[in-house]
Amino acid sequence: MSAPTLGAVWRASLRRELTLIWRSPADIVQPLFFFVVVVSLFPLALSPKPALLALVAPGAVWVAALLAVMLSLDGLFRRDQESGALDLLLTAPVVSVVPVAAKLLAHWLLTGLPLALIAPLLGYMLQLPVAVLDTLMVSVLLGTPTLTVVGAIGAALTVGLNRGGILLAVLVLPLYVPVLVFGAGVVRTALDGLPTGGLLAVLGAILALAVSLGPVAVALGLRISAGD
Amino acid sequence: MWKTIKRWYHQLGSPRYFYRFCEAVLPWLVPVSLALLAVGLIWGLVYAPVERYQGDSYRIIYIHVPASSGALMGYIAMGVAGLVALVWRMKMAEVMLKALAPFGAALAAVSLLTGALWGKPTWGTYWQWDARMTSMLILLFLYLGIMALQNAIRDPRQAARAAALLAVVGVINVVIVKYSVEWLNTLHQGATLKVVGESSIDASMKWPLLISMAGLWLLYAANVLIRARTEVLSRERRSGWVRRLVRDEEA
Amino acid sequence: MDAPRLTVRQLGCERDHRMLFENLDFSARNGEIWQVTGANGAGKTTLLRILVGLHGFYQGRVEWSSPLPPSLLYLGHQPGVREELTARENLEYNRALSGQTGDPDAALAALDLYGFEDVPAGRLSAGQQRRIALARLWLDGKDVWILDEPFTAIDQQGVAALDQRLRQAAAQGVLVIYTSHHRVGDGVHRLHLGEDREVAR
Numbered sequence: 001m002s003a004p005t006l007g008a009v010w011r012a013s014l015r016r017e018l019t020l021i022w023r024s025p026a027d028i029v030q031p032l033f034f035f036v037v038v039v040s041l042f043p044l045a046l047s048p049k050p051a052l053l054a055l056v057a058p059g060a061v062w063v064a065a066l067l068a069v070m071l072s073l074d075g076l077f078r079r080d081q082e083s084g085a086l087d088l089l090l091t092a093p094v095v096s097v098v099p100v101a102a103k104l105l106a107h108w109l110l111t112g113l114p115l116a117l118i119a120p121l122l123g124y125m126l127q128l129p130v131a132v133l134d135t136l137m138v139s140v141l142l143g144t145p146t147l148t149v150v151g152a153i154g155a156a157l158t159v160g161l162n163r164g165g166i167l168l169a170v171l172v173l174p175l176y177v178p179v180l181v182f183g184a185g186v187v188r189t190a191l192d193g194l195p196t197g198g199l200l201a202v203l204g205a206i207l208a209l210a211v212s213l214g215p216v217a218v219a220l221g222l223r224i225s226a227g228d
Numbered sequence: 229m230w231k232t233i234k235r236w237y238h239q240l241g242s243p244r245y246f247y248r249f250c251e252a253v254l255p256w257l258v259p260v261s262l263a264l265l266a267v268g269l270i271w272g273l274v275y276a277p278v279e280r281y282q283g284d285s286y287r288i289i290y291i292h293v294p295a296s297s298g299a300l301m302g303y304i305a306m307g308v309a310g311l312v313a314l315v316w317r318m319k320m321a322e323v324m325l326k327a328l329a330p331f332g333a334a335l336a337a338v339s340l341l342t343g344a345l346w347g348k349p350t351w352g353t354y355w356q357w358d359a360r361m362t363s364m365l366i367l368l369f370l371y372l373g374i375m376a377l378q379n380a381i382r383d384p385r386q387a388a389r390a391a392a393l394l395a396v397v398g399v400i401n402v403v404i405v406k407y408s409v410e411w412l413n414t415l416h417q418g419a420t421l422k423v424v425g426e427s428s429i430d431a432s433m434k435w436p437l438l439i440s441m442a443g444l445w446l447l448y449a450a451n452v453l454i455r456a457r458t459e460v461l462s463r464e465r466r467s468g469w470v471r472r473l474v475r476d477e478e479a
Numbered sequence: 480m481d482a483p484r485l486t487v488r489q490l491g492c493e494r495d496h497r498m499l500f501e502n503l504d505f506s507a508r509n510g511e512i513w514q515v516t517g518a519n520g521a522g523k524t525t526l527l528r529i530l531v532g533l534h535g536f537y538q539g540r541v542e543w544s545s546p547l548p549p550s551l552l553y554l555g556h557q558p559g560v561r562e563e564l565t566a567r568e569n570l571e572y573n574r575a576l577s578g579q580t581g582d583p584d585a586a587l588a589a590l591d592l593y594g595f596e597d598v599p600a601g602r603l604s605a606g607q608q609r610r611i612a613l614a615r616l617w618l619d620g621k622d623v624w625i626l627d628e629p630f631t632a633i634d635q636q637g638v639a640a641l642d643q644r645l646r647q648a649a650a651q652g653v654l655v656i657y658t659s660h661h662r663v664g665d666g667v668h669r670l671h672l673g674e675d676r677e678v679a680r
Contacts, residue, residue, distance in 0.1 A: 002620035003549040004578030012575030016564070023563040023599075084557025091531050092576045093548035099576065153397055157390045161380050170376050171394060174369035175401050181408040206404065217397060220314065224389045227528065228535035317535075382495065385536050466493075 003093040013099040017106030031072040031111045032118060038064035039122045050127040057126035058136070058187035064122075065115050065140055066147060066176055072111045073151040074168055076103070077159040077222065086159070090226055096219040104152055104215060112144035128191070135190040135200075142203040143183040149214030150175050156221030178206060241320050243460045244469045250457040254450060261446030268294075268440025276433050285349040290437055292342040294444040295335045296364060300402075302332030302448060303367060306374070307399030310392035320456075322388035323463070325395060326378060327455035331448050333371035339364050362409040363402075370398045384463065482544055484509050484623065484654050485530070489539035492525055499525055500672050503539070507668070509622060512649045513656040517672030523658040524556050526672065527627050530656065543623075552577065552621035554629060558612035562601030566592055566611045569600055570618075579618040586617035590637070606632045616644055624648065626657040 021027050042060040043053055080086040089099050119140040120133040128136065154172035161167065186199040239245045272290030279286040306328045313321035343361055344354040355361070374391050381387035464470045483506035491501030499522030507513055515523050528534035529541060531553045560569045570583045587596055590610040600608050609632045616624065624645075630638050642664065645655050 002578045002580060004575060008575055008578075012572055016568070016572045019568065020561060020563050079561065082557065083561055084555040084559035085561055087528075087533055087555040087557075088553065088559045088573060088576065090533060091548065091551060091553045093551070093578055094576070150397070153393070157377060157394060158380070163380065167376060167380055170369075171373045174366050174373060174405075175397065177366055178401070178404040178408040181412050185412065209400075213400075217393060221390070221393055224386060224393060226533045227383070227386060228533060383536070466498075 006094060006098055009092070009094045009098050010102055013102035014106060017103045018110070021106060021110045027072070027075070028110050028114065031068040032114050034071060035064050035068040035115055035118065036122065038067060039126065042126065053127040054129070054191070057123055057128045058184045058191065060126060061119055061122055061136060061140070062143075062180055062184040062187070065119065065144065066180055068115055069112060069144055069147040070151050070169060070172055070176070071165075072107070073148065073155045073172075074165050076107060076152055076155045081159045081225075086222060087226065090223060096222065097215045100219045100222065101215040104149055104218065107152075108145050108148045112148050113141075116141040116144055123187075128187075132187060132190040135196055136187050138200060139183045139186040139203060142200065142207055143179045146179050146203075146207050146210040146214075147176060149210045149218070150179075152218045153214065153221050156218045156225060159222065159225045179203070182206070241318050243320065243323075243464050243467075246320055247457060247460055247469075247473075250453045254453055254457075257446060257450045257453070261443050261450055263443070264439055265443030265447060268436050268438075268443050272433075272436035272440055276436050277430070279433070282350060285346065288342050288346045290440050292339060292346060293437060294441040295342060296339040296360075297441060298444050298448050299332055299336035299339055299364065299367060299371075301445070302328050302335065303370065303395075303402060304399060306332070306391075306395040310395035310399075313389060313392040314396065319385075319463070320460075322385065322392065323456045323459045324452065325392055326384075326388050326459060327452045329371060329375050329378070329391075330455070331451045333368065333375060335444075335448070336364055336368040336371055340368060357413075359406075359410045359413045362412075363406050366405050366409075367402060370402065374398070384459075481508060483507060484544050485656075486542045486544075487530075487540070488542075490526075490529070490541065491538040492522060492529065492534075492536070494522075494525065501538075503670075503672075505670060507654055507656065509652045509654045510649050511654055511668055512645060512666070513654075513668045513670055515656065515658040515670045515672065516660065521673035523672060524627055527553075527625050527656070527658060528555075531625055547623065549578070550621055550623045552579070552615060552624045554612055554615070554624075554626045556627045558609050560600045560608045560611045562608075563599060565597045565599050566603070566607075566614075567596040569611050570614050573612075573615055574618055577615070577621070579615065579620040581618035581620070583614070583618070586614040587611070589617045590614050590640070606634060606637070609633060610637065613641065616641070616648070622653045624653055624655045624657075626655070628659060629657050630659055 039060055042056060046052060046056060077086060080089070090096055092099070116137055120137045123133050123136045124130070151168070151172045154168045154175070157171065158168050182199055182203050186196050186203065189199060190196050240249065269290055273287050276287070276290075278284060306325050309321045309325040309328065312318050313325060340361065343364065347356055347361075348354050374394055377394055378387045378391045381390055461470055461473075485507040487503055487505050490503040492499045499520075503526075505513075515526060517523050525534055529537050531551060532547065559573065564572070566587055567583055570587060573579075574581070574583060584596060587593065587610075590613055592607065592610055592614070595603060595607065600611055603611070613629060613633075616626075629641060633641065645657070646666075649655055
């Protein structure tokens, strides 16, 4: 009987996932909006003094980006699960890692990547020196895919549960610690005028680990949630 | 050697054999662990010599160190059990994983509490974001996450497998967390006071530490076996051997 | 007679401390149609999920004579249709994912969805969404069909067309297993879950 090629499934999946997100623009806009709003809360809560803001800016931008990614993941598999599409994915004659990886890539391209692109603007608003804004963007660029993949493991494990949101946070936030530490740390290091290459390499290594093993874990998590 | 390990693996993988194993081991494991713990603690808290720089406050290590190591070992054991449960679909590994969580979480909490009590005289504050305290805090969060996930899923087998995946991911994470918070502390040097050297610990202080550590670990093991035994009975309640057991008990 | 495609031995499944079914024994061959019946909550959906490998917690054995996934056409309790996608996009994606062959537009037309190909599924009725999912039965390349309540939300005409399609496929050697509350037709094997409370008419 007929089984599809991996390439065909990858292309069809990627096109489908991109179309799906593209057709519900709220999924793209809302994480971005959340990101901007949370960052702008910091000057209001702390103090508008530029010197203080510059000090907390790396952490503030990073925490906000991290929460934005996490919240965007809550619904990653929900509609597929409710519509039954997830069961079709899991019974398809192709390792589920392929369509799952396509889904993760599409999700990151339309939510994580925009966060990285807008991060320098928010850093500037928090009085970060222009010289470190590129480091901020690169750190968010390298960090958000890891956040997406690791968070997706949590989303896969909680997909059928009613109280998804807060439980997802409880599961995923401790797993986000290393990315947060190194991500915000890179920017602070740049602020101190020190070289950042090594730290960016660490972020890259974590990213490589997450991207290579993560989709397998996500696919396994979906199987477990389906009842296997 | 390898054959023995393999036989053990298969035997402990059978719920019925596991139950018999518990019945045989627990009657002495519980008293032995409690006795060791009592000896170690009394020796350490009362009779061990006073430390040169910290005075008596150092004595909290006789609780703090066993609890910290137990919490870490417990989580690593959960990761191993999780891997076995996922790869070989071994039911007993699922059971062990579930049984490991509560006591491990309690140990992590004890470690944080005693660390704070120790911190007050040593650092001058109950809480300090030093590498070890921070790692232990994250470890506690990871424990609580696993327990929350298990709680949220109704089917016990599905809950166990979900927790297994989370535990495996968590163990990888623990390693990276450890490096990241150590690096974080080198970035902000200063605050941490390293009063007690790590390597130089006198034998008169070391022995009670080792004994209380052994005692606490064995107590943890006993707790795991008791929890696992209950879970096994619940899971196997429809099987012949559990029914016979209940009948014999009632007779 | 050829060897059974599916052999089920001593199958039992427990959910929420209740046995859904136990000691289920049957074997099914290519070219046969099996209808699974039973009251609500009898475990029909769970049985199908076990057969397709989605539900892994059961006792007993489920054996397929050759690996199932390349042969399987599974329609779950939910149609698996995303409302944001058009009828054609939904079908094309599922065709690519399962490795089926055939013309999506012709399949949609066979289910009276001609002219609705480019309409987002969200704007179609529940019955029409169901038909998008069923259109996969008019594509080629699968010889084990496992369908959960395929007749739900379909009008009489659709029911007749679907019934005819199932028989036609079986005649070509497809093994069809579906759940339904009603309508046991001629030549259909019946598998009843739960106590036998069947009312003779």
